[in-house]
Amino acid sequence: MDIDQVWAAIDTHRGATADLLATLSDQDWCQPSLCDGWTVRDVAAHLTLQQLGLVDGLRMALRHGVRDLNRTIREAARVKASADPAELIGGLRDTIGSRRHNIGLTPRETLIDILVHSQDIAIPLRRELPLPQVAAGEAASRVWSYAGGRKAAVFRALPVREVRLEASDIAWEIGVGPLARGPISAVLLALTGRRPGVDGLTGPGAERLRVAFARA
Numbered sequence: 001m002d003i004d005q006v007w008a009a010i011d012t013h014r015g016a017t018a019d020l021l022a023t024l025s026d027q028d029w030c031q032p033s034l035c036d037g038w039t040v041r042d043v044a045a046h047l048t049l050q051q052l053g054l055v056d057g058l059r060m061a062l063r064h065g066v067r068d069l070n071r072t073i074r075e076a077a078r079v080k081a082s083a084d085p086a087e088l089i090g091g092l093r094d095t096i097g098s099r100r101h102n103i104g105l106t107p108r109e110t111l112i113d114i115l116v117h118s119q120d121i122a123i124p125l126r127r128e129l130p131l132p133q134v135a136a137g138e139a140a141s142r143v144w145s146y147a148g149g150r151k152a153a154v155f156r157a158l159p160v161r162e163v164r165l166e167a168s169d170i171a172w173e174i175g176v177g178p179l180a181r182g183p184i185s186a187v188l189l190a191l192t193g194r195r196p197g198v199d200g201l202t203g204p205g206a207e208r209l210r211v212a213f214a215r216a
Helices: 001-022 040-051 054-064 067-079 084-096 107-122 133-146 150-154 184-191 195-199 204-215
Strands: 164-167 179-184
Touching: 001 084, 001 107, 001 133, 040 067, 040 084, 040 107, 054 150, 084 150, 107 133, 107 184, 107 195, 133 164, 133 184, 164 184, 179 204, 184 195
Parallel strands: 164 179
Antiparallel strands: none
C-alpha cells in the first residue's frame, strides 16, 4: 500500500469504529477492553489523541512521566476518558481526513492503532467490526518489522520470530519455524499480543504462542 492508500484505510476504519461506538450502552463503555487495565472508554479516548502536536505531546509526557511510555499513554487516555461519550465519538470522527500522526511514528503506526484498538473494543463486547484484509496485512508486516525490538514494548511479548505466520484469507506469510495459520486479522492481533488473535491461529506454531502467552 502507498501512503495515500494507508490514510484512506485509516479514515474508513475510523468512521466504522466511531459508528460502532455510537451504538454502545452506558454499561458497554465501562467494560474491560482487550488491553490489560483499559476500559472500552479508555481505548476510545486513546484513539482521539492521534492529533497531538509537538507541544501537546511534550506536555503530556511531562505531566505523566517521560521514562515509561506505556504509563504516559495510559494516563493520558484516562484523563481524556473523563469526557462524555458523545464528545469522544465526535473527537474520533474529527480525525477523519487528517494526516497528523503521533510524534516519532509513521502513518503505518496510526494504521496499526486504529485497526488493533477497534478490535480491543469490539471483541470483548461481542460486536462484529471486520478488518480490511489488505490493510491488516500492511499493519501486520509493519509490526513484524520491529517485533522483538524497541517498539514491541507496548505489546505483550510473544516469540513471533520463532514461528512461521501465514494468513488463510489473503496471500501473506512471513518467518520460519513451526506454522501458525489463520485469518490476517488473527495474525495481526497475535503479533500485537492479543489472546483472541493467538486463539484464532492453528498449527504447532500457534500452540507455541499459546504456551508463551500463558507464561507472559
